[in-house]
Amino acid sequence: MDRLPISFNIRGRHVLFVGGGELAARKVRLVRRAGGRITVVAPQLNEELHDLAEARAITAVRRPFEPDDLMEAAIVFTATGRTDVDNSVAAAARACGIPVNAVDRPEISTFTVPAIVDRDPVVVSVATDGTAPVLARRIRAQIEQLLPSRLGRLAVFAAQFRAAVRGSVPEADRRGFWERFFSSPTADLVLRGETAAARENMLRAVNRQADGTAPGRVYIVGAGPGDPDLLSLRAFRLLQEADVIVYDRLVGPEVLDYARRDAERIYVGKAKGAHTKSQAWINNALAQHAHAGKIVVRLKGGDPFVFGRGGEELAHLRAHGVDAEVVPGITAATGCAAAAGIPLTERGIASGVTFVTGHGVEGDADIDWPALARSGNTLVIYMGVSTAPRIKAQLTRHGMRADMPVAIIENGTRTNQRVVTGALSGLAELVTAEGITGPAVIVVGEVARAGQAKVLATATPLRVVG
Numbered sequence: 217m218d219r220l221p222i223s224f225n226i227r228g229r230h231v232l233f234v235g236g237g238e239l240a241a242r243k244v245r246l247v248r249r250a251g252g253r254i255t256v257v258a259p260q261l262n263e264e265l266h267d268l269a270e271a272r273a274i275t276a277v278r279r280p281f282e283p284d285d286l287m288e289a290a291i292v293f294t295a296t297g298r299t300d301v302d303n304s305v306a307a308a309a310r311a312c313g314i315p316v317n318a319v320d321r322p323e324i325s326t327f328t329v330p331a332i333v334d335r336d337p338v339v340v341s342v343a344t345d346g347t348a349p350v351l352a353r354r355i356r357a358q359i360e361q362l363l364p365s366r367l368g369r370l371a372v373f374a375a376q377f378r379a380a381v382r383g384s385v386p387e388a389d390r391r392g393f394w395e396r397f398f399s400s401p402t403a404d405l406v407l408r409g410e411t412a413a414a415r416e417n418m419l420r421a422v423n424r425q426a427d428g429t430a431p432g433r434v435y436i437v438g439a440g441p442g443d444p445d446l447l448s449l450r451a452f453r454l455l456q457e458a459d460v461i462v463y464d465r466l467v468g469p470e471v472l473d474y475a476r477r478d479a480e481r482i483y484v485g486k487a488k489g490a491h492t493k494s495q496a497w498i499n500n501a502l503a504q505h506a507h508a509g510k511i512v513v514r515l516k517g518g519d520p521f522v523f524g525r526g527g528e529e530l531a532h533l534r535a536h537g538v539d540a541e542v543v544p545g546i547t548a549a550t551g552c553a554a555a556a557g558i559p560l561t562e563r564g565i566a567s568g569v570t571f572v573t574g575h576g577v578e579g580d581a582d583i584d585w586p587a588l589a590r591s592g593n594t595l596v597i598y599m600g601v602s603t604a605p606r607i608k609a610q611l612t613r614h615g616m617r618a619d620m621p622v623a624i625i626e627n628g629t630r631t632n633q634r635v636v637t638g639a640l641s642g643l644a645e646l647v648t649a650e651g652i653t654g655p656a657v658i659v660v661g662e663v664a665r666a667g668q669a670k671v672l673a674t675a676t677p678l679r680v681v682g
């Protein structure tokens with residue numbers, strides 16, 4: 217890092233601008249928002265600066281720059297559009313030890329101005345050392361989308377309660393209190409503009425803290441199939457707030473990079489047939505951490521309510537008096553189908569889709585194979601790799617065509633994604649020939665042909681077999 221990002225208070229201070237065009241005007245707008253007293257030195261001013269001078273919002277000096285203009289300046293901007301003039305203004309300012317910014321010329325500037333997201337009093341700045349302003353603006357646009365428009369009000373609201381919280385919450389718990397507050401329904405009320413209701417809630421929360429009865433909370437969060445870009449904004453925010461993260465094997469490692477650094481991370485991965493932690497152990501751990509007043513994120517691959525035992529965990533927590541909420545994720549079926557270009561339903565081809573587990577195929581009475589084989593719906597089979605021969609046998613025995621297209625999507629949406637396609641008759645051979653071992657879903661139905669078409673059309677590393 218070559219430059220130190222700092223916030224400089226220029227309220228009421230003298231800020232000198234050299235140059236009267238659009239470039240200078242843009243920075244003038246920014247400096248006015250921060251309350252600087254602005255003088256613009258330039259032989260000519262554009263319309264905006266001219267109007268500001270007429271309105272006495274800035275002082276205009278209509279002539280070329282002279283070194284004496286630097287007197288009393290706290291900072292200087294030069295944006296004359298002339299390299300030689302900007303060079304000499306920057307040199308003169310540097311000689312006097314006054315911070316100077318030559319617009320779009322980081323090499324002669326002592327400071328640069330970051331791209332900002334303004335939610336006053338919250339200001340997020342994105343700096344690239346002046347090397348990539350367009351990238352900075354793109355990052356700013358992404359942050360703009362992420363931050364609620366009333367975020368500033370939330371900061372002001374919190375500031376109003378700071379003293380009360382200091383008085384009632386012991387220092388060791390204070391950070392946790394604020395973490396909970398910013399993800400609480402009370403914060404949502406502030407963000408919706410319902411300040412009176414938020415104030416009442418907040419008073420109750422502060423009083424409960426004073427009584428020592430502050431509750432924790434568990435969020436059962438879907439992490440999606442692996443690509444961290446597929447996290448929901450809510451999941452992303454909760455990962456940043458959690459005190460404890462309890463996560464599964466199928467949660468992509470990049471997803472965890474978004475978690476708060478000092479959060480406690482508990483791995484409870486379950487490889488098939490080799491349970492690291494029992495479900496009862498997980499349920500108890502979640503409840504215990506919540507009872508200790510922690511914000512807990514129970515992070516699961518895909519969606520918690522699709523073959524994820526999210527329902528069992530939710531029921532357990534509620535039965536033990538723990539506040540719990542489910543945050544949906546993109547399930548493997550929809551994530552993988554999108555990544556492979558396979559529509560799960562399509563007009564005239566498939567009017568429905570069924571998600572089914574292949575895990576219990578050997579003797580699972582719950583799976584109505586005859587109905588599945590005849591339905592005409594697309595089937596997406598989770599956990600079906602090791603039982604592929606039986607799946608094929610069940611479907612063909614109950615009347616599905618042997619040449620029905622199938623697609624296997626392994627490690628869907630991850631960088632090592634593979635899509636292989638073929639026909640139902642060769643499903644088991646496809647699994648063995650391709651050495652499918654990672655998490656994979658099997659799509660069975662006419663729509664799987666689209667996966668094949670994509671493989672052929674794009675000539676990507678995807679493979680067609682059978």
Ligand SMILES: C[S@@+](CC[C@H](N)C(=O)[O-])C[C@H]1O[C@@H](n2cnc3c(N)ncnc32)[C@H](O)[C@@H]1O
Pocket residue numbers: 441442466516517518519520521522523524546547548549552597598599600625626627628629630655656657
């Ligand atoms: C226990 S289930 C969990 C499903 C998860 N809750 C969901 O909604 O996607 C695990 C199965 O999901 C499927 N799966 C999960 N992530 C996957 C991925 N990235 N690519 C392909 N299949 C995946 C595989 O069939 C895997 O065996």
